[in-house]
Amino acid sequence: MKVVYTDVLVVGGGLAGLRIAIGAKRRGHDVIILSLVPPKRSHSAAAQGGMQASLANVIKGQGDTEDIHFEDTVRGSDWGADQQVVRMFVNTAPKAVRELAAWGVPWSRVRKGDRDVIINGQKVTITERDEAHGLVAQRDFGGTKKWRTCYVSDGTGHAMLQTMSDQAIGAAIPVHERVEAIALIHDGGRCYGAIVRNLITGELVAYVARATAIASGGAGRLYAVTTNAVICEGIGSALALETGIASLGNMEAVQFHPTAIFPAGILVTEGCRGDGGLLKDVDGHRFMPDYEPEKKELASRDVVSRRMEEHIAKGKGVRNRFGEHLWLDITLLGEKHIRHNLREVFEICHYFLGVDPTKEWIPVRPAQHYTMGGVRTDYTGQSPTLKGLYAAGEAACWDMHGFNRLGGNSVAETVVAGMIVGEYIADYCDRPESEVDIPTRLVHDFLRREQGKLDVLIDGRGTEDSAALRIAMQETMTAKVGIFRRGGDLESAVADLQKLLQRSRNIGLKCKARGANPELVTAYRVQKMLKVALCVAYGALTRTESRGAHFRQDFPRRNDADWLKRTLATWKAESDTLPSLAYEALDVGRMELPPGWRGYGAKDYIDHPDTPQRAAAVEALKQKMADAPRFAVQESLMPYESLLPERYRGRNERIDEPLGGQK
Amino acid sequence: MSDATVKTVAMPASTRNGDGNGSKGPRRQLAISVLRYNPQDPASVPHMQTYALEEADGMTLFIALNEIRERQDASLQFDFVCRAGICGSCAMVINGRPTLACRTLTKNLGAEITLAPLPFFELIGDLSVNTGKWMRGMSERLEGWLHMANPDPDLTRLEQRMEPELADRIYELDRCIECGCCVAACGTARMREDFVGAVGLNRVARFRLDPRDTRNDADFYDVIGDDNGVFGCMSLLACHDVCPKDLPLATQIAFMRRKMAAEGIR
Numbered sequence: 001m002k003v004v005y006t007d008v009l010v011v012g013g014g015l016a017g018l019r020i021a022i023g024a025k026r027r028g029h030d031v032i033i034l035s036l037v038p039p040k041r042s043h044s045a046a047a048q049g050g051m052q053a054s055l056a057n058v059i060k061g062q063g064d065t066e067d068i069h070f071e072d073t074v075r076g077s078d079w080g081a082d083q084q085v086v087r088m089f090v091n092t093a094p095k096a097v098r099e100l101a102a103w104g105v106p107w108s109r110v111r112k113g114d115r116d117v118i119i120n121g122q123k124v125t126i127t128e129r130d131e132a133h134g135l136v137a138q139r140d141f142g143g144t145k146k147w148r149t150c151y152v153s154d155g156t157g158h159a160m161l162q163t164m165s166d167q168a169i170g171a172a173i174p175v176h177e178r179v180e181a182i183a184l185i186h187d188g189g190r191c192y193g194a195i196v197r198n199l200i201t202g203e204l205v206a207y208v209a210r211a212t213a214i215a216s217g218g219a220g221r222l223y224a225v226t227t228n229a230v231i232c233e234g235i236g237s238a239l240a241l242e243t244g245i246a247s248l249g250n251m252e253a254v255q256f257h258p259t260a261i262f263p264a265g266i267l268v269t270e271g272c273r274g275d276g277g278l279l280k281d282v283d284g285h286r287f288m289p290d291y292e293p294e295k296k297e298l299a300s301r302d303v304v305s306r307r308m309e310e311h312i313a314k315g316k317g318v319r320n321r322f323g324e325h326l327w328l329d330i331t332l333l334g335e336k337h338i339r340h341n342l343r344e345v346f347e348i349c350h351y352f353l354g355v356d357p358t359k360e361w362i363p364v365r366p367a368q369h370y371t372m373g374g375v376r377t378d379y380t381g382q383s384p385t386l387k388g389l390y391a392a393g394e395a396a397c398w399d400m401h402g403f404n405r406l407g408g409n410s411v412a413e414t415v416v417a418g419m420i421v422g423e424y425i426a427d428y429c430d431r432p433e434s435e436v437d438i439p440t441r442l443v444h445d446f447l448r449r450e451q452g453k454l455d456v457l458i459d460g461r462g463t464e465d466s467a468a469l470r471i472a473m474q475e476t477m478t479a480k481v482g483i484f485r486r487g488g489d490l491e492s493a494v495a496d497l498q499k500l501l502q503r504s505r506n507i508g509l510k511c512k513a514r515g516a517n518p519e520l521v522t523a524y525r526v527q528k529m530l531k532v533a534l535c536v537a538y539g540a541l542t543r544t545e546s547r548g549a550h551f552r553q554d555f556p557r558r559n560d561a562d563w564l565k566r567t568l569a570t571w572k573a574e575s576d577t578l579p580s581l582a583y584e585a586l587d588v589g590r591m592e593l594p595p596g597w598r599g600y601g602a603k604d605y606i607d608h609p610d611t612p613q614r615a616a617a618v619e620a621l622k623q624k625m626a627d628a629p630r631f632a633v634q635e636s637l638m639p640y641e642s643l644l645p646e647r648y649r650g651r652n653e654r655i656d657e658p659l660g661g662q663k
Numbered sequence: 664m665s666d667a668t669v670k671t672v673a674m675p676a677s678t679r680n681g682d683g684n685g686s687k688g689p690r691r692q693l694a695i696s697v698l699r700y701n702p703q704d705p706a707s708v709p710h711m712q713t714y715a716l717e718e719a720d721g722m723t724l725f726i727a728l729n730e731i732r733e734r735q736d737a738s739l740q741f742d743f744v745c746r747a748g749i750c751g752s753c754a755m756v757i758n759g760r761p762t763l764a765c766r767t768l769t770k771n772l773g774a775e776i777t778l779a780p781l782p783f784f785e786l787i788g789d790l791s792v793n794t795g796k797w798m799r800g801m802s803e804r805l806e807g808w809l810h811m812a813n814p815d816p817d818l819t820r821l822e823q824r825m826e827p828e829l830a831d832r833i834y835e836l837d838r839c840i841e842c843g844c845c846v847a848a849c850g851t852a853r854m855r856e857d858f859v860g861a862v863g864l865n866r867v868a869r870f871r872l873d874p875r876d877t878r879n880d881a882d883f884y885d886v887i888g889d890d891n892g893v894f895g896c897m898s899l900l901a902c903h904d905v906c907p908k909d910l911p912l913a914t915q916i917a918f919m920r921r922k923m924a925a926e927g928i929r
Contacts, residue, residue, distance in 0.1 A: 037742070038795025040841055041750040055822075095818035102816045102823065104809035104875060106833035109825050134824030152834055158749060159837050163809070169799065170808035177795045178787075200787055201703065229745045264721065266747045321720065340831075344749065351748055351766040352723070467733040511738040515703040516788050519737035650819040659819060 001447050002205045003440070006032045007429050009193050009209035011181045011236055013039030015157070015414035016393030016421075017215030018164045021173045023422020024211075029429045032207065033175040034196060036231050039165045043217050043229040044414060047157025048269035048344050050139060050149035051415070052408035053093035056654045057110050057135040059128055064138075064146035066090040066652070067630055073406055075598040076143045076300050078548035078558060080250065080372075080402025080566070083591050085379050087640040089400045089409075089416050094652040096415040097136060097150050104163040107136040108151050108341075118276025118332055120296065121286065131655050140274040141407045143300035143600070149408040154269050154344045157411050164415075179205075182524060184212065184239050184389065185438075185446045191246075191389035192438050194239070195450045202515040204451055206443045210434045211388050211425045213381070214240060215418075218371035218394040222533045223482075224474035226368035227260050227267035236395040238528035240375040241535065241579070246386040247568040248579075249376035249397030251532065252539035255405055255549045256483050257369030258304040262325035264352050265367040268345045270407040272362075273297040275341065277330035279308065280361065281316040284327075292600050299600035302404040302549040305366035309483050318363065327361035334358075366483060370394065370410060372401040372549065373536075376568055379643050381421030388434070390425055392417040399566065403548025423645035457523050462508035466523040469504050473497065473526065473533055481537045487554050490541035497537055498577040501530040535569040535579045542581055543567065546602075560595050560608035564588065588614050592638035691718040691774050695727060697739065698779040701788040711777075712736075724764035724778070725753065728790075740789035748907065751840030754781055754847070755790045761844040763907045764790075781847040794843040801859055805886045807866045810877045823875070836869035836915065838908050845902035845912060857891040861902035861912040864893055868915040871922070883919075884926040893920045 008024045010017045013035030021031040033039070056064040069090040074081055101107055112133035114125050119140075141149040152159035168175070181194040185206065193209040216236025220228025240246040258279070259268050273279070278286045279297055291307040292299045299307075308326055311317070317324030330338060330345070335358040338346055342357075349355040349362055375383060375391035377398055383389040392398070393414040400413060428434050456462075480493035504527045511519045545559035546552050564586050569579040588594060588610040595611050597603055618637060625633045631651070635641075641649055653659040693716050700709035714731045725746045732739045741764075744752040748766035755764050756779040758772060769776070784792035801807070845861035852858045867887050870876045887893045896916050903913040 037744055037750075037752060038798060038841070040798075041744045041752045041795070043745070045750050045840075046745055046747065098816070098818050098820070098822045102811060102813070102875070104873065106830045106837055106873075107822075107825075108834075109827040109830045111827040134826060136822055137827075152837075153831070155749075155834070155838060158840070159834060162837055166802065166808035169802050170806070170810075175799070177799075178793075229750065230743055348747060351768070352721070467737075471733075509737070513701075513704070513738060516701065516740055516791075517738070518732060518740060648818070653820050655821075 001444060002203070003443060004032070004205060004207045005436070006030045006207065006209050007211070008425055009207050009212045010034065010215055011194065011213065011239070012042070012215035012217060012395065013175050014042035014044040014215060014217055014393065015161055015164055015411060016418045017213065018168045019415050019418025020213050020215060020392060020422040020425060022168055022171055023419060024426045024429070025171050025173055027423070027426035029426055031173050033168070033173060034179050034181055034207070035175055035177050036180055036199070038177050039168070039175055040161055042161060043232050044161045044411065045158045046229060046267065047411040048154045048267065049141065049271035049274065050151030050156045050408050051097060051160070051412045052141070052144070052148045052406065053097040053150055053412060054090065054146070054148055054652070055094055055097060055136055055138060055150065056146070056656065057132045058138045058147050059126055060140065060147035061138045062656065064148055065630065067634065068145050069093070069148060071593055072144045073400065073409060074593045076404050076406040077402025078404055078598060079560070079564065079595040080253065080399070080547055082379070082399045083593065083638060084640045084643060085398055085400045087592070087638065088379060088420065088644055089413065091644070091652070092416045092419060092648050093412050095648060096412065096419060100160060100163060100415065101136060103167050105159050106152055108153060110135050110137045121276070121278055121332065129655070139271060140298065141270055142273065142298045142304065143295070143406045149274065151271065153340070154271055154342050160411060160415070180235070181239055183446060183450050184243050185443055186243050186245065186386060187438060187442060188245060190387040191243070192436060195446050199521065200516050202517065204447055206447050208436055208443060210429045210436055211390060213390040213392060213421065213425060214375055214395050215391065215393050216395045219532055220368050220371065222474065222477050222529060222536065223368040224478040225260070225265045227257055227265055228368070233525055233529055234371065234532040235525060235528055236391070237374055238532050240383065240389065240391070241531055241569070241571045242528065243386055244570065244572055246383045246389055247376045247570045248532070248535050249373055249399055250403065250539070250567050251373035251535040251569055252543055252550050252567060253372035253403045253548060254368060254536060255301055255370035255372060256305040256366040257301055258308055258366050259328050259364040260367030260369070261348065261353060262363040262365040263322040266348055266352055267369070268328065268348060268362060268364065269342070270301070272328060272330050272342060272345060275337065276333055277328055278332070280327040280329050281311060282318045283316070287311050287316065295600045300404055300598070301369070301407060302551070303601040305483055306551060308366055320363070325363040325365040328364045329361045330357055331359060331361070370405055372403060372405055373397050380424035381417060382424065382428070388428070390421055392421040403550055419648060420645060423647060454520070454524065457507060457520060458509060458512050458514060460508065462506040464503045464507045466507045466519060466526050469500050469507070470522060470526045470529070473500055473530055477533055477536070481540055483551065485540055485550070485552050487541065487552070490537060493537045494534065494541055494578070497530060497534050501534065501577050504530055531571055531579070534577070538578055539567045539569060539581065556602070558602070558605035560611060561606045564595065564608050590638060592618070592634070594618060693718050693727065693769060693774055693776060695731065695776045695778065697789060699789050700786065701740070702786055703788065718769055722769045724757070724767045724769065727769055728764070740787065740791040742791050749840065751842030754794070754842040754844050755779065756781060756847065761847040761905050763842060781843050783847050783852050784843055792843070794841065797843070798841045798862070801863045802866070805859060805863050805867055807870070809870060809873060809875055811875065812877050825874070829874070833869060833873050836865055836872065836910065839865055839910060840908060842907060844905045844907060848901035848905045850897055850899045850901065851895045855891055855895055858895050859887060859892055861916060863887070864896070864916050864919055865910060865912060868919050871919070880922055880926040884923055887919070888923050888927055893923050896920065
C-alpha cells in the first residue's frame with residue numbers, strides 16, 4: 001500500500017486551497033494540493049462580478065470603510081454570522097485585493113474624469129477624482145451601501161484564479177490532479193490526512209499529513225437547478241461529516257441567485273444589476289421597486305429571489321415551453337458597456353440562449369447558487385472537535401455569511417480565509433506536538449476499509465442505479481427544500497432522502513472497471529451527497545423560523561428569541577439515516593451590531609431578550625465616544641484584532657484615510 | 664461493450680437543470696459517434712461507437728453526453744466542469760473541429776455528430792484528455808507566473824497604480840482558459856512535441872505587457888526564442904480560428920516574433 005507524507009494536505013485547488021498552500025509553503029512547510037480537475041478549472045473561475053473590499057477609490061465608494069462593509073455583511077447574514085469573523089474578514093479584504101494586485105491580477109482601474117453610469121434606471125454622469133486615477137475600481141452590488149465590489153471586467157474569478165494558480169506553480173507547489181479524497185484518516189481526536197483515489201487508474205493512496213485543509217467548494221449539485229459547476233457536490237463537507245466527529249454548520253442556509261438564465265441555470269452576474277440592469281415581468285413592468293422601495297433590484301440575493309418567485313406566483317411570470325421566468329433587461333446599459341464590461345454575459349446569452357442582450361431581454365429565474373453552511377470551524381479555520389482538520393472558503397462554515405451571503409463576498413472569503421487559515425495552519429505545523437505520531441496500522445485500516453467499500457460497489461450484488469438515485473435526490477431537494485419551504489414538504493423530503501440513502505447502500509454497477517469509471521464515482525459520491533442533503537433538509541425542517549435564505553412559509557418571521565443559533569450536524573454512526581443536530585447559541589451580549597431590521601426584506605421579527613439591553617449599551621458607548629476615532633469605538637464594542645495573524649493586522653490606507661509616514 | 668447502436672430510451676430528453684424538453688412536434692433523432700479507447704484497459708482497441716438519442720430543445724453536447732452516460736453507457740469518459748463555457752475542460756473535436764462541447768448546441772449541427780478527443784494531449788480515455796498535466800509543464804518551462812520585484816509588498820498601503828487601458832489589455836490576454844483547442848489545431852505541434860503552442864506564446868505576451876513583471880526581452884528570449892517557441896510557428900493560424908475566447912493569437916504571435924527576432928539579433 002502506498003503512503004505519501006507531507007506537512008499540509010489541501011483538498012481542493014480553487015482560490016481558497018491555493019492561497020492556503022501558498023501561505024503554508026512560504027512558512028517553510030511542504031504542501032500537496034489534491035484536485036479533481038486542473039486547478040484553473042475550479043469553480044472559483046465562475047465568479048464573474050467581483051470581490052468586495054472597502055478600498056473606497058471610486059467616487060460612489062467614497063467614505064466606505066471596514067465598518068460599513070462589516071454592517072452590510074452582518075445585515076446580509078440576517079445576524080447569523082460570527083461578528084468577530086466578519087471583522088477579521090473586512091479588515092483583511094483590502095489587503096487581499098492589494099496582494100493580488102501585486103501578484104498579477106489585472107483589476108479594472110479607475111479613470112479620472114466624467115463617465116456615464118446607469119443608476120435606478122437613469123443615466124447619470126459621475127466624476128472620478130484625479131487622485132483615484134489608476135487605483136483599483138469598484139462597482140455596485142446587492143446589499144451594499146457603497147460601491148465596494150472590485151472587479152476584472154466580468155471575469156473576476158477567472159483572473160484571480162489564473163494569478164493564484166500561476167503563483168502556486170511559481171512556488172513549486174505540487175498539485176495532484178484528477179485525484180479525489182474519499183475519506184479522512186483520523187483517530188477520533190485528530191485528523192491525519194486522507195485516503196485518496198486516483199480517478200484515472202483507480203489506485204488508492206494514503207496521504208498522511210500534520211494538517212488537512214478542506215477547500216473543496218460548495219454543494220450546489222444536491223439540487224437539480226443550480227449555477228454551480230458539476231464538481232460542486234459537497235464531497236469535502238461529506239468527508240468531514242463521515243468522521244462522526246467534525247460537524248457541519250448551518251447546512252440549511254442555501255442561497256438562490258436571482259439571475260440564472262432560464263432554463264439552463266447558468267449564472268449571469270449580479271454585476272448586471274449592479275451596473276444598472278432591471279428586472280421586468282410579463283408586462284414589461286419593473287416590479288422590484290413595488291416590493292423593495294429602498295434597495296429595489298439591489299436588495300440582498302435572498303430577498304430579490306423571493307420577491308421574484310412571489311411575483312411569478314401572482315401570475316406575472318413569462319410563460320414559455322419550459323415553464324415560467326422573468327426578464328433581466330440590460331439593454332439600457334448600452335452595447336459598448338455590455339460587450340466590454342459584461343462580455344461573459346454576452347457570450348452566455350449568445351451561445352446558450354441565442355439572445356443578443358444588447359437588444360433583447362434575458363430570461364432569468366432564481367437557481368441554487370451558494371452553500372453558506374459547511375465544515376464548522378473556529379476563527380482559525382480549525383474544526384473545534386477534530387484537531388488538525390481545517391476548512392476554508394465555501395466548504396467551510398467559518399462563519400462570515402450566516403444565513404445569506406452578499407454578492408462579492410465569496411471570492412473575497414476564499415482569498416481572505418486562505419490568507420488567515422494558511423497562517424494558522426503554519427502555526428499548527430510549527431508546534432512540536434503536531435508531529436505525525438500515529439501507528440501505520442491506523443492508516444492501513446483506513447485504506448482497507450475504503451478499498452472494501454469500493455469492492456462491494458464493484459463486485460457486490462447491489463441492484464440500485466446510482467444515476468437514478470442522484471436524479472431523485474436532486475429533484476427532491478429542488479421541489480421540497482427550495483426558496484420557499486413548508487413543514488409538510490420538508491418532512492416528506494427528509495423521508496424521501498432517508499429512503500434514497502438506504503437504497504444507496506445497495507447500489508450495483510453496470511460498469512465494473514476498477515480504473516477510470518464514471519459510474520463508480522457517481523456511486524460513492526451519491527452515498528456521501530445524500531448524507532449532506534439530509535443535513536440540509538433536516539436542518540431546514542427543524543429550524544422553525546425564517547432567517548436569510550432559509551424561508552419557512554409556516555414560520556415567516558425571524559425568531560431571535562429561539563433561533564439565534566447555529567445548527568451543528570454530525571453523523572454519529574454509519575448506519576444512521578439522519579444527522580444528529582445540536583445548536584450553538586450566538587451571544588447577543590458580545591455583538592457589535594445587535595440584531596435589528598436589515599434595511600430591506602421583512603420588517604417584523606421576534607427579538608432576543610438580550611437585544612434591547614445590548615442595543616442600548618452599544619448606543620450609549622457610541623455616544624460617549626462620539627469624538628473618538630472610529631477604530632477606538634470599534635475596539636471598545638468588540639475587540640477582534642488579536643484574532644488575526646500578526647502578518648495581517650493593521651489599518652488599511654485609503655485616499656481619504658492616509659496612513660502617514662508611520663511605517 | 665458492444666458497439667451496436669443503443670436504442671433510444673423511453674424517457675424524453677433531460678428536463679433536469681431545466682436544460683431540455685418541453686416542445687411539441689417531431690424531434691430529430693441524433694446519431695452521436697464517439698471515438699472510444701481506454702488506454703488503461705489492455706483489451707481496449709480504438710473504435711467508433713454510435714449512440715442514438717432524441718434531440719431536445721436547447722440541447723447542448725453537455726446534456727447529450729450526460730444523457731448517454733446516464734441512460735445508455737455508464738463507461739463513457741468525458742470532462743465537463745462549469746458547463747458554461749468558462750473553464751476550458753470540455754474541449755473536444757466536434758465534426759473535425761476542436762471546440763468547447765458544453766456550449767455547442769446540437770441544433771447547430773447535423774443529425775450525425777462525430778466526437779473525438781483532442782489530439783496531441785495524453786489520452787485518459789474516450790473524450791477525456793490530460794490538458795492539465797501539459798499546461799502545468801508548459802507553465803513551468805515558460806515560468807508562466809508574474810515575476811515580482813517585491814513578492815511581499817506592504818499590504819496596508821495603497822496599491823500600485825496602473826493605467827485603466829493597460830489593465831484592460833492585460834485582461835484581454837488573461838482570458839485564456841487553457842482549453843487546448845489552439846494546440847490541438849496546431850500544425851507545428853504535430854511535428855514538435857515540445858512546442859509551447861499559442862497558449863504558451865500568449866502567456867508570455869501577457870507577462871511581457873505587464874509592467875509589474877520584472878523580466879525583459881532577453882529573459883523571454885531564453886524561454887521562447889527557439890523552434891519550440893515563437894520561431895516554430897508556421898503562421899497557419901488555426902489557433903486563431905478555433906480559439907473559443909476569440910483571443911488575438913495571430914497578432915500576439917506575430918508581435919512576439921518581431922520582438923524576439925530583434926532580441927536574437929542583438
